[in-house]
Amino acid sequence: MKLLKPIVFISIAFFSLAAHAEIKSAYINSARILQEAPQAIAAVEQMKKEFTSRETAIRNMAQDIQQQEANLQKDGAIMSAAQKKKIEDEILEKKRKIRFDAQSLKEDVDLRRKQEIQKVRTAIQQVIQSYAKKKGYDFIFTEGVAYASDKVNITEQILKELKKK
Numbered sequence: 001m002k003l004l005k006p007i008v009f010i011s012i013a014f015f016s017l018a019a020h021a022e023i024k025s026a027y028i029n030s031a032r033i034l035q036e037a038p039q040a041i042a043a044v045e046q047m048k049k050e051f052t053s054r055e056t057a058i059r060n061m062a063q064d065i066q067q068q069e070a071n072l073q074k075d076g077a078i079m080s081a082a083q084k085k086k087i088e089d090e091i092l093e094k095k096r097k098i099r100f101d102a103q104s105l106k107e108d109v110d111l112r113r114k115q116e117i118q119k120v121r122t123a124i125q126q127v128i129q130s131y132a133k134k135k136g137y138d139f140i141f142t143e144g145v146a147y148a149s150d151k152v153n154i155t156e157q158i159l160k161e162l163k164k165k
Contacts, residue, residue, distance in 0.1 A: 025139035027148035028128065029155045037162045039123050043116035050112065054105050061098050065091055127161045 034040055072079075072087050079087075131154075132140050141148070 023138045024136055025141065026132075026137055026152045026154040027141045027145055028158050029153070030124075030142040032155055033124055033158055033162070034117075034120065036159055037120060037124060039162060039165070040120045043120055047109070047112055047116065051105065051109055054101070054108075058098060058101050058105065061094060061101070065094050065098065068094075123165065124158075124162065127165065128158060131158060131161050 068087065068091050072084070072091070076084055128140055131137075140154070
C-alpha cells in the first residue's frame with residue numbers, strides 16, 4: 001500500500017504535465033496538392049508527349065475504317081462478291097487491330113499513371129515531412145478529416161514548397 005501511493009502520485013503528475021504540452025497540428029488537402037503540384041503537372045505533360053502519337057494513330061485508323069465503310073456502303077452494289085468480301089475482311093481486321101491497340105494503349109497509360117503518381121506522392125511526402133520538421137508540427141492530417149479550420153490548413157504552404165523543388 002505504501003508503494004502504491006507514490007506510483008499514483010507520479011502517474012498523476014506525469015499525465016498532468018503531458019496534458020499541458022501543446023500539440024501542433026495542421027491539415028492539407030491532398031487532392032488539391034496532387035492536382036496542383038508542379039511535379040504532378042509535369043508528369044501529366046510528359047505522359048501526353050509520350051502517348052499522343054499512339055492516340056493519333058488509333059484515331060487515324062478509326063477514321064480510315066469509317067471511310068472504308070462509307071465507300072463500301074456507297075459502292076457495294078456495283079462490286080463483285082469477292083471484292084466486297086475482301087473489303088469487309090480488311091475492315092474487320094482493322095477493327096480488331098484498333099481494339100487491340102486501344103486496349104494496349106490503355107494498359108500502358110494506366111501503368112505509367114501509377115508509376116508517375118507514386119513518384120509524385122513520394123516527392124510530396126518528402127516535402128511534407130521536411131516542412132513539418134522545419135515548422136515543428138507534431139501531426140499533419142490529410143484524409144479522413146471531418147473539419148479543419150483555415151488557420152490549420154497548410155495546403156498553400158506545401159504547394160509553395162513543392163514549387164521550390
